[in-house]
Amino acid sequence: MPRRRGDRRHRRAARTPPAGRSRVTQRDERVLALAGLAQALAQVRRIADTGQADAAVLETAIDSVFQIDADSPAAVYGGEQSLRPGLLLLRDHFRNLSRDELLPRLALAVLQLERRFSRDPMAQRVHAGIVGLGPMAARLGTAHPDVLAALGNLYAGTVSHLRPRVLVQGNPHYLGQAQVVAEVRAVLLAALRSAVLWRQLGGSLWDFILHRRALLEAVERRLH
Template sequence: MTDSSNDHSNHAPADRTIADRALALAGLLQALGQVRRIAETGQANVEVLATSLDSVFRIDAASPAEVYGGTAALRPGLTLLREYFTSRLKDEQLPRLALAVIQLERRFVADPAMAQRVRDGITAQQGAAEHQGSTHPEVMTALGDLYAETLSHLRPRVLVQGNPHYLGQSAVVAEVRAALLAAVRSAVLWRQLGGSLFDLLLRRRQLVNAVEQLLR
């Protein structure tokens, strides 16, 4: 779950680097927004979820924007990021989930064997995703199983709260796990772009400005 945008960022101007990091954070929140929606209602916004799941298969994208199929596809995530920075985020679970995923990603990249296993699992589903779409139930089940067999064994575990009625259904659990895999993909990208938790403190104003510009 790596990509060539890491090299791209090394030569980008500072403002471009911040904008790219904002995109990765937006990708993270967009995926987790769908995790929360699925866990609470049993259903995702298919178009929004597709952007997140498609990003899982764009391992060698030329730029951060291309990971998500263009900046416009990240508008829901950018909106969530702006709400977070302006203390208007209604879902208090999202920041907690985001922090857990960022911590999980650190454990993940420190385990080369697991990283290779995840990459192989994604590659194995590439053809099905291209033919049937990344939100096809069989593709999401495969991605969910991949998450369950790999990342779910790392600590800290990402604990998703929601409606027990839906979280007791295997198809819903698979969809949640697939969206979590997409969230980890964005966390990997954010780190590759030089992102760190210090950004949220020391570069907050720059990130807010970048988000506003991207939304415009």
């Protein structure tokens, strides 16, 4: 799976921050990955319900899949400004103001899936598949239907076989259309990419569940 440059260093440093780098800064970086996860999953929900995505948010999500050697968490998403929708979703969630009760459940499911995925040899197959699709994405654009279909097929042939499966609810009319299903799977792959980055930056499932106040403070710092 694509990773930000230096992810091994970040895994070693997760428990003991290096000199000059505070825990606040670490958590501020982590919430960017969490925002990427949230806004990708919000698009999954939107596509499943309406058959349509927000074009800009979709492009940010799919672009992140192909960011193999980004210099920073923000660079994975093309800049922090691209993550504002996800940061707002996180703020509402941590304030208990979320309008979509299924979105936090999806986030937990993807974070659980990531733990299994990262330990499975399948991760290398997914990484190779994404690298192989890079030239097509560069030529057509990451949000081109052919690219989304190819990413959806990659997800279906690999990640969808892992447990726990991520179950997406929506309008049966749209979920019965092959193009919509492929797009949902492609964006789920983007959500998984953000979950991998979250872990590489020292985040964990328990951090998401138990450290709500600290994460809310980090989100609010990013929004101001």
